[in-house]
Amino acid sequence: MTSLPSIVLGLEEPPEELTVARVPPGRTLTDGVLRAGAARVDITPGFLTPTAGWSVSGHRMRAMWGRLHARVLVLDDGHGERVALIAADLHAGSRYLAERLAERTAALGLHIGRLFLTGTHTHSGPGNFYGSPFYDSFAQPKPGLDARGVAYLVEQLERSVREACEHLRPARVGHGVARLWGYSRNRSLRAARNNFAGLEDAAFRHEAEALGFPGGTPSDVPSELALEQVSVDPRVQVLWADEAQPPHRPIGAFGTFGVHAAMLALNHALGSADLFGVATHHAEHLMRRAEPGTEPILGLAAGTIGDSDPTLPGLSVDELKRQRHGRTRNLELAEKVGQELGQRLFEACGAARARAETAVRLSVHFDEPTIRDATLPDGTRLPYEAQVGGPTLGGSELGGGIPILFREGMRNTLGDADPQWPKEPPLLLESILADLFKYQPPALPLRLLKVGSVWLMGLPGEPTSWLGNRLGREMRQLGAREVMVAGVCGDYVGYLTTGREYERQHYEGSSTIWGRNTERWLVEHCRALAGSTAGRVPASEARFPVRWGGHEELSYPKPPMKDALPYWPRRPRFDEPRLFRGRLLLRGSWFAWAPQEARELGRGPWVQLEDAVTGEVLHSRGLPVDDQHQRFLLEFTDDEDHIDWRWSVMLEDWRHWVGRRVRFRPLGPRGVRVQPPPGAQWPERQLVADPPED
Numbered sequence: 001m002t003s004l005p006s007i008v009l010g011l012e013e014p015p016e017e018l019t020v021a022r023v024p025p026g027r028t029l030t031d032g033v034l035r036a037g038a039a040r041v042d043i044t045p046g047f048l049t050p051t052a053g054w055s056v057s058g059h060r061m062r063a064m065w066g067r068l069h070a071r072v073l074v075l076d077d078g079h080g081e082r083v084a085l086i087a088a089d090l091h092a093g094s095r096y097l098a099e100r101l102a103e104r105t106a107a108l109g110l111h112i113g114r115l116f117l118t119g120t121h122t123h124s125g126p127g128n129f130y131g132s133p134f135y136d137s138f139a140q141p142k143p144g145l146d147a148r149g150v151a152y153l154v155e156q157l158e159r160s161v162r163e164a165c166e167h168l169r170p171a172r173v174g175h176g177v178a179r180l181w182g183y184s185r186n187r188s189l190r191a192a193r194n195n196f197a198g199l200e201d202a203a204f205r206h207e208a209e210a211l212g213f214p215g216g217t218p219s220d221v222p223s224e225l226a227l228e229q230v231s232v233d234p235r236v237q238v239l240w241a242d243e244a245q246p247p248h249r250p251i252g253a254f255g256t257f258g259v260h261a262a263m264l265a266l267n268h269a270l271g272s273a274d275l276f277g278v279a280t281h282h283a284e285h286l287m288r289r290a291e292p293g294t295e296p297i298l299g300l301a302a303g304t305i306g307d308s309d310p311t312l313p314g315l316s317v318d319e320l321k322r323q324r325h326g327r328t329r330n331l332e333l334a335e336k337v338g339q340e341l342g343q344r345l346f347e348a349c350g351a352a353r354a355r356a357e358t359a360v361r362l363s364v365h366f367d368e369p370t371i372r373d374a375t376l377p378d379g380t381r382l383p384y385e386a387q388v389g390g391p392t393l394g395g396s397e398l399g400g401g402i403p404i405l406f407r408e409g410m411r412n413t414l415g416d417a418d419p420q421w422p423k424e425p426p427l428l429l430e431s432i433l434a435d436l437f438k439y440q441p442p443a444l445p446l447r448l449l450k451v452g453s454v455w456l457m458g459l460p461g462e463p464t465s466w467l468g469n470r471l472g473r474e475m476r477q478l479g480a481r482e483v484m485v486a487g488v489c490g491d492y493v494g495y496l497t498t499g500r501e502y503e504r505q506h507y508e509g510s511s512t513i514w515g516r517n518t519e520r521w522l523v524e525h526c527r528a529l530a531g532s533t534a535g536r537v538p539a540s541e542a543r544f545p546v547r548w549g550g551h552e553e554l555s556y557p558k559p560p561m562k563d564a565l566p567y568w569p570r571r572p573r574f575d576e577p578r579l580f581r582g583r584l585l586l587r588g589s590w591f592a593w594a595p596q597e598a599r600e601l602g603r604g605p606w607v608q609l610e611d612a613v614t615g616e617v618l619h620s621r622g623l624p625v626d627d628q629h630q631r632f633l634l635e636f637t638d639d640e641d642h643i644d645w646r647w648s649v650m651l652e653d654w655r656h657w658v659g660r661r662v663r664f665r666p667l668g669p670r671g672v673r674v675q676p677p678p679g680a681q682w683p684e685r686q687l688v689a690d691p692p693e694d
Contacts, residue, residue, distance in 0.1 A: 015133050015439055015545040020099040022540050023106035025114070033078040034358050036171035036241035038252025038297040041160035042628060043088060043153055044068045044602040045126040045271065046553035046595070047636065050140040052091040052127025054266040054399060058141045061124075061271035063635030064601065065264075065331060067628055068125055068273050070157055071280065071299030073241060073252045074110075074164040075173065075451070081362040081535060082109045083449055084161050085239065085254035085456075086117045087299030089125055089273035090153075091139065092492035093117030095445060095460070096131025097153060099542045104158040108165045113366030113538050116447055116458050117157075118301035118489040120276040123262040128551060129153060130492055131544040134386070134436040139492075144549015152599040164252075170244035171251055173360050175454040175482050176352025178344040179212055179234040181222050182313040183337050184259040186231035186465065187397045188408075191497070191504040192307060193231075195466050205230055211465055214472050214483070232308045232465050233258045236344040237484045238298075239451060240352030248356070250287060250296040253349050256303035256484050257341060258465060263310045263334040265324040266399045275310060276300050278338025281631070283345040285621050300345055302487040304468030306461075306495050306508050309398055310337050317397060324398075331633075363450035363534040369525045371514050372442035376524065382419055382517055386440040388433060388494070389423040389510035396507045408506045419515040422505060439545035440513070445490045446522075448529050453481035457526065460491030464508055467498050467519060474523055478530045496522065557641060559593040559671050568592065568674040569642045574664060574683035578694040580650060585694050587648035588664055588683070594643060596671040606668035607632060607647050612661040612684040620653045626667070645672065657687045 029035065044067045051058040068089035076082040084105070086093065093116075102112040119125075127140035129150050137143040186192050193199070196207055208231040209218035221230065238255035242248040261274040273280075280300050287296040311320055312333065324330045374382045394406035411422040426433070447458030455475050463471070463485060472483035487496075495511040502509040502516045512518050559566050572590035579585065586609070595601070605626035609618045623629040632649045645666070663682045666673050676682060 015547045018544045018546045020103065020542045020544070022112060022538055022542065023103055025111040025537060026107040026109045028080055028082045028109035029076055029078050030080055031078050033170050034173065034360055035076045035078065035168040036173065036251045037074045037164040037167035037169065038241070039072045039160040039163035039167065040297045041070050041156045042067050042602040043070050043156045045149065046599050046601055048552065048554045049126045049149070049271065050128065050142040051124055051271065052140040053121070053123030053262065055138050056141050057266055057395070057399070059266065059269035060141070062269045063271070063633060065270050065272040065633050066277050066631040068271070068277070070160050071252070071297050072160045072164045073239070073254045073299060074161065074168060075241065075362060076168055077360065077362040079361060081364055083114045083116065083362060083364050084110050084164065085299065086115065086157065086161070087254060087301040088117065088119055088157070089122050089277060090119040091121060091123065091125055091127055092119040092488035093490055094130045095441070095491035095542070096544055097129050097150065098490050100150060100154045101157050101161070104154065105161050108162065110161065111537060113447070113536065114364055116449065116456070116486065116489055118458065118486045120261045120273065120300065121302040121305055121488055122272065122274045122276065123266065124264050124270050124272040124274055128549060131546060132441065133439045133545055133547050135492055136547060136549070137436055142549060142551065143547070145546050146549060146551040148598060149551060152602070156602060171241045172244055172248065172356035172358050173451060174240045174352040174354070174356030176238050176240060176348040176350065176355065178236045178347035178351060180236055180257070180341055180344045181234050182225055182229055183311060183340050184232045184234070184308045185228045185311045186307050187309045188307045188501070188506040188508055189228045189231060191501040191506045191509060192466060194500040194504050195498055197500070201227060211469055214469060215476055229311070233304050233468060236341065236348045238345065238348045238352050239454065239456065239484070240349050240356060242353060242356060244358050248353070250291065250294050252297040253299065253352070255298065255300045255345055255348060256486050257300060258304035258468070259308045259310050260305050261302065262398055263330070263337055265330055267325070268327050268330065275334045275338035275341060278335050279341035279345055282339045282342030283349070286342070286346040287349065288622055298345060298349065304463050304465045304485055305487050306464035306467065306497065308465060312336060321398070360452045365448040365529050365532050365534055366445070366536065366538060367525065367529050367532065368443040368445050368538070370443045371521055374521060376517060376520055380517055380520070382521060383515045385434070386437045386513035387420050387423060387425060388513060389505055390426040391505055391507050391510035393426045393429065394507065409504065411505050419517060421516065422503065423510060424505070441544070444493060446525060446529050447490055448526070453479070454484070455480040455482070456484045456486060458486050458489035459496060460489060461487065461493045461496040463487050463496040464498065464501055466501065467496055470498060470519065471522065471526055474527055475530060478527065553598060554594045555596065557593050557638065557643065558596065564670055565673060565675050567677040571680070572683055574685055577685055577687055577691045579691050580694040583650040583652050584654040584691065585648065585650050589644055589646040590666055590674065591642050591644055592666065592674045593671040595669045597669045600669040604628065604667065606634060606672060607664055607666055609662055609664050612663040618657060618662065620651045625649070625651070658689045659687065661686050
């Protein structure tokens, strides 16, 4: 029976059941030649899109800092196996997105089992794409599946996968590791320590250091790091591909790192790829600088992110929260952490390149075991219904939730017979959550890619550091030399903790929706997956319980005329160039209206800088200076008649422009793009060698 609160919220009717047919895969190459191809595509949503990750505390995007991208690496071993590794600037790679994408890529030989759709887990990207009534309701501030948003993402993702397949060429593949210490921290140290209950600090530190050196001996661990900064996996791991023939030009890479891509605070209402976007942009720049004329595509996806938050060396949690409150400082923090991460991504690619080889076979494994009411070998039952506890609604350390009403460590003390014990349901919302979880899909898609002796696991949630370590040990026992764990891959089911961590009922354990035996279930089924027959084509269809939502993009005010390129309603502004901590700061604004085409932000640049004399587009770090290739901050304020579009960008590589006159020009769709009226022109600025400090 549906509860009264659910009736008030419109949840009395069951969700629509949607069936997605699984198209038989096309043929792949069988000439015995290992090939690789890579591509990058813009997946930036429209303004006013609700951000996913901060739950109902999130905002609708009123500004964009850089663009969101998907980076794809396709591998084909020439023996009938092909796989697409996709690192997308999304909260997660949902099952619904993956199935819709597989409909379009099956003809390329890429059925659902061969798509590793992973997210960076940015909390400043779009949501409403899960195909789950609970997460489509609670992952972002506006509920319901967004049909147009899904269609746009699938269209862009298909473009990138198809382009990567079109660019397949003989390749070498290798695995590399670099370690980033001091820029991540375990936010649930008490829960992590419960994996080794009773150990003193020194003994636990010794165990924690092994996270960065599984199967080996820890070395070069900075002694000054606090215990919470050691109790995370510091490894940046990559699968690298370059051309088989000398000089082995780069093709692309797929990497993982275990930290929440949530350095940007929720109060800024930004759309952004956050620190992972900074990292990939910086790593690609370093590679272009090292090898001029190349265009590397380096994807970085979420790893064991469950209990790992970003930080900076010497910065306390309280000080980090304080500094994140101001937007300018918050962007600086994201850049600092992102550039350090990008440096390690670049180093990991170098290490992988040194080990790259052509004699590599692929083995792709996929399964969808049922977790609802499952029985473990010893007779232990898993819960029939998914559930979250009170600490989930309290939010994590960096934001979201209602910490006054719900706190970490809330536990049910009534006994341990229930498979969700000791989870304490949030009484104020228990009936609503139960009505949503009633339709939670009962199966978890699991993926495993064997690239020779390097195994990549794809898990449909946020694994903690120690859960990833445990699964890695299991895979090494079965023959893996190196193990990579990609979280939020192919679906999103919240958090994945160890049994001991679950007992503490911190935010992560409270958000492990399938209860205290999730770890044991994962171990059993991941081991079975590793021993299964490779290349199995999944069943003929997938089903989703769907509640649709109404999702509007910025579309008002509309331009007052139907001209494709109207005149601006007010004169634009181009501020005097300034220096900000050694970088050139440029900013300006123009007056126009709202875009009149849906999802136009991801289809091309909106603002570019030009030489005012020649019209040539300016370049910095080898890329055009526009908001699709550089990290522009693009935002708007609106009134009844028009929109004030404001932009700013900071550039390190600019001194080759000294002496030139520069102008900016909007390039967006109808409504955003405008032209000067007769007799007027876009404002210009002369670039001098020593601009004033901002």
